[in-house]
Amino acid sequence: MTDIALATSADLPSLIDDDADFVAALRDRGADPEPVVWSDESVAWGDYDAVVVRSIWDYYRHPEAFAAWVDRLDTASSAVWNPPATLRWNGHKRYLRDLAERGIPVLETEYVERGTDVALADVFDARGWDEAVVKPAVSAGAFETKRIPKGDADAEQDWLSDLLARRDVLIQRYAPEIVRGELSLVYFDGEYSHAVRKEPERGDFRVQSEHGGRVAAASPRAEIKAQGRRVVEAVTAELNGERPLYARVDGIERDGTFRLIEVELVEPELFFRADPDAAGRLADALVGRL
Template sequence: MTNHHQSTRGEPRVALVTCSAFPDLEDDDRLVLGPLAARGVAAEPVVWDDPAADWSAYDLVVLRSPWDYMSRRDAFVAWASSVPALVNPADVVTWNTDKRYLDQLSAAGVPTVPTTWVAPGEEWDLPADRGEYVLKPSVSAGSQDTGRYDLSDPGHRDLARAHVRRLGAAGRVTMVQPYLSAVDVAGETALLFVTGPDGLRFSHAIRKGALLTGPDLGMDGLYKPEEIAPRTATEEQLSVARRTLAAVPGGSDRLLYARVDLIPGADGDPVLVELELTEPSLFLGHGDGAADRLADAIVTHLARRPG
């Protein structure tokens, strides 16, 4: 690859954006360092809120694991808007860091988990169907502040109301979704896409086991240990994933990567639970050649930078 940056400044420099909890990157993200070096790209981790960071010194700034932004999303979005050469782009970050984007995707015809929203200060009317439900904030990651409630149980109903009040008191919007029990057997499927020469290309898929086992108690909730394994994506899952990506505002051709998380709906067909475009784990270690494909995607985006 030759471009203005390489010819005048030596090898391209790429910042891999992380947080203070992972100053040297999370283990899976480090898998891309060798492939990038082999392609003549100098990559280094940089903490997103480090005041000493000089973002203009990098030819590309790649969001990877800034996993502490959830409690200060406004600051994170403002930071993203100030960073040149950011991927995924800042407007995508703004849109994707609040899960109310699900309404927009649903309106575009993407099959999604049915979701209702409770704003701070609103009274929550419990669903007439006293089945199992998942409650979580609209700005969240990693199952934080997330709980599973059986609303046929009076104790769970009280805990669910307390969960909504707790989030509302913190100024957070609560999202309410039915718990789709097929996930207990089939798990969740994450489909990973990265840039290719002609736009986003499917890279690999993984299976995640069901995590939630009970209510969130204002601390860590109740979760099973995360179980990750490679998975072969079905044509139906790939079709839903591509429909989802086609509905991304501004087009998916600007994206470096995308992760589409699907679970079986009530009828067994795949439905979207989340579209991860900001800081998803890419599970590079679970797909043959995945780290090389991500490195190639980064090189492709470097080549797109103005010369």
């Protein structure tokens, strides 16, 4: 029997409810999946045949511990998905610049390194933006994220300066299309599986459920699916041919073009509940790699 560690966080020791179908699908295929807390330093990761990163949703709050854990995975005998090199690359949102250089339409972004003295008003003026979203380059779940109109730039400068004292930062042009929902396209082993649309609460821009966001199954047009697949192909090229086992491609549609907000390769919620066959597709892709 194949022993598979499903890496999770201390707050979610039994994984999230949405992963139950994936666990069942692995068992149906003769594997023995076990939720294991990533930050538990007593775990011998090499004792497992494979490690699949799932709900390690607190990793961005512990960047040094996360980096050390990825290093341990890199030296373990287990197969790891997504692999350590992918986790390192995708864990910092500068990867968006790499994908933009490969021709992927990405939201307009200013990348600012920690410790840099940047005036938010100057960014608005130089870019010609009316509104922006500011976020840490290592984050999840809208952590320390703000939507800031141009007129509030001076009032928010101290907040930005404090954030920059601690973290690398992204300043992105606000996408008004987000009020109609953000598309999440899910790909397993490079193939489209399913999609959901995440809609923010009225008056908000954050689509996460903890901020009032709603999720529903979606049926994107074939061209949008193809554009999402091009994102996965660009990721694969950037990672020297290492195709992600799982990828969630998040973005908005503007003038018929899918514009990338993020591609989630570390610990994305995969919304198995949106498609009854989705968990089986990922289980088949995983077992096919073992």
